[in-house]
Amino acid sequence: MTNHLKQFIDENLPKIEAELYDLVERIKAPQSLKDSMLYSLKAGGKRIRPLFVVAVCDLFHNKQQEALSVGAAVEMVHTYSLxxxxxxxxDDDDMRRGKPTNHVVYGEALATLAGDALNTLSFGVLARLENVxxxxxxxxxxxxxxxxGAEGMVGGQVLDIDGESRSLNLPELEHVHINKTGAILRFSIESGAVLSDATKEERAALVEYAHHIGLAFQIQDDILDIVGTSEELGKTAGKDVQSDKSTYPALLTLEGANAKLEEHYDFALSALTKIEKNTSLLEEFASYIVKRNN
Amino acid sequence: MTNHLKQFIDENLPKIEAELYDLVERIKAPQSLKDSMLYSLKAGGKRIRPLFVVAVCDLFHNKQQEALSVGAAVEMVHTYSLxxxxxxxxDDDDMRRGKPTNHVVYGEALATLAGDALNTLSFGVLARLENVxxxxxxxxxxxxxxxxGAEGMVGGQVLDIDGESRSLNLPELEHVHINKTGAILRFSIESGAVLSDATKEERAALVEYAHHIGLAFQIQDDILDIVGTSEELGKTAGKDVQSDKSTYPALLTLEGANAKLEEHYDFALSALTKIEKNTSLLEEFASYIVKRNN
Structure with missing residues (x-):
């Protein structure tokens, strides 16, 4: 990671997390429900989605506080889906990010409801944005x-489940990921463009960048499942191979998956060249996603 | 049911259901997910919540099509919660409205995701309203x-689960219902006021009406669990007594619960007198809720 990106993250991550926790802590709700919601929100993660909202706003010198709230809303959606x-x-996972999963700690009923509440709260956060x-x-x-929803992340999860019972080909696998993880990443980046009054062309370039970053992110996830250790990942490594899941390395070999990753990385960078601004932070973000080991 | 109310329902129910199904049918999503969402939406029910949206708009001679969409959004939320x-x-229920529940037909994973998708879609429907x-x-x-969310329906569900392990007193039981079922009913009525540009006073009176109607509805639910038959209810009768659940009849006797029901009915009607319009439809609606046998 470059110093520039590290500085950006060090500066914004604490603000994002403070906003995220505060938005939940200030609601009037049964304590057990808030505890369950906060448990998963506080379980860590790289906060890539909210960081992208802020990074895109940064590109337009848009320093408004509201980027943090929009970022928090996306992180709520991401967390509920997990x-x-x-x-x-x-998926029946007992561990996530090195900690017991929500239902292991709070029981399935409360975990289901905490997810529902986070999903619902995300829309309330957007509706209550100030100065927008x-x-x-x-x-x-x-x-x-x-x-x-059904046309994005949730639909992608359904496709993913359907895909477990048979082998997917490359276009099918891509379609799963564009929906399951790509759509929310795209929202993170596009929402920054909306908040910052980006031009139509700038917005289109950012969406293109988001598309390739999303796929690169997922390919790296598949690669890490093979080359990473459980300790690094905070979850069981090698699970995909064990369950005979359709992945990029399974379809393309590890070498082919790495080549595909580089391809999307290049497309992402080339999309940024269409924007006449200093996009170095977003370039470094792309590189960070490709090079990460967890 | 009066002829007036029956005519209102006969006229609006088909429109509400058409809008509800159409909103789901037109989204681009995996067919299995859409099937699962539509299965529960089409499983029937009285559609009280969307009918209330339309009935309140009717009070203000507001004939706009958008009331149907708002009603459909509320019905999606209600259905996802079920x-x-x-x-x-x-609750581990296999039957609902005389039909196998969603997870019995589609499996737990798809049922969970269909609920998530309906929750999410409801907000999209409101965001895409035309002419608002x-x-x-x-x-x-x-x-x-x-x-x-956590401050309303989902919070109420958590309180309800917490309450299963101990006896609730009357204020606690009321608090559960005001959140679990009351908040959404209140939204149905208040949203009609928002759509129709009701005055502050009219809106406050309608919210008061909603509060008492919501509690009356729940008390009648508790009573029907005792005096109704499984056939009438389309679900297992006597489940509350069997599970030793805190209910109005359990706390107040059946006679006391009936008296409480009448009390809320009277308060609901008296709230309507503060509105200088022809509120007969909402009066009849109140009576219908109190007298219903399923």
Missing amino acids: IHDDLPSM EPQKKVELINLLSVAS | IHDDLPSM EPQKKVELINLLSVAS
């Missing part, structure tokens, strides 16, 4: 609903 | 998020 995904009826015009809030809410 | 509530880790100013959409989205 809580539900870990449930015994879904109503029309922009409506646009953000619509984008988040499409990105996280 | 799907999750029926899961084995929650952005500021109003934001207000509706904020109201729905509060009503259905």
Whole structure:
């Protein structure tokens, strides 16, 4: 990671997390529910999605506080999806980021409800943004609903489950990832463009960047499952191979997956050249995602 | 049921259901997910919540199409809560409205995801309302998020689960219901007021009406569990007594619960007298809720 990116993260990560926790702590709700919601929000993670919201705003010298709240909303959606995904009826994972999963600590009923509450809260956070015009809030809410719902993330999870019972080909695998993880990453980046009044061309370039970053991120995830250790990953390594899951390395070999990763990395960088601004932070972000080992 | 109310329902129920199904059918998502979402949406029910949205708009001679979409959004939230509530880790119900529950037909994973998708879609529907100013959409989205999330419905479900392990007193039981079922009913009625530009006073009176109608509805539910048959209810009768659940009849005797029901009915009607309009439809609606046998 470059010093520039590290400095950006060191400066913004604490603010993002403070906003995230504060948004949940200030609601009036049963303590057990808030505890369960906060447990998973506080379980760590790289906060890539909210960092992207802030990084895109940064590109436009948009320093508004609201980027943190939009970032917190995306992180809530991401976290709810992990809580539900870990449930015994879904992936049945006991550990996540080196800690027991939500339902292991709070039981399945509360875990299900904590996920529901985080999903619902994310839209309330967007509706209550200060200093953002109503029309922009409506646009953000619509984008988040499409990105996280049946047409995006949830639809991708269904495709992923359907894919477990058979082998997917490359276009099918790509389609799963564009929905399951790509749509929310795209929202993170596009929402920054909406908040910052980006031009149509700038926004399109950022969406293109988001598309390739999303796929690169997922390919690296698949690669790490093979070359990473459980300790580094904070979750069981080698799970994909064991479950005979369709992955990029399984379809393309490890070498082919690495080549595909580089390809998307290059496309992401080339999308940024269409923006006449200093995109170095977003370039470094792309490199960070490709080079990460957890 | 009066002829007037029957005519209102006969006219609006088909429109509400058409809008509800259409909103799901037109999204681009995996067919299995759409099937699972539509299965529960089509499983019937009285559609009281969307009918209330339309009935309140009717009070203000507001005939706009958008009331149907707002009603559909509330029905999606209500339906998602039932799907999750029926899961084995929650109430573990195999039957609902005389049909196998969602997870019995589609499996727990898809049922969980169909619930998530309906929750998310409801906010998208509000964001995409046509002919409604952005500021109003934001207000509706904020109201729905509060009503259905940790501070409302989901919070009430947590209180309800907490309450299963001990006896609740009357204020505690009321607190559960005000959140678990009352908040969404209140949204149905308040959203009609927002759509129709009701005055502050009219809106406050409608919210008061909603509060008492919500409690009356729940007391009648508790009573029907004792005096109704499984056939009438489309679900197992006598479940509350069997599980030793805190209910109005358990706390107040059946006679006392009936008296409490009448009390809330009277308060609801008296709230309507503060509105200088023809509120007969809402009066009849109140009576219908109190007299219903399923």
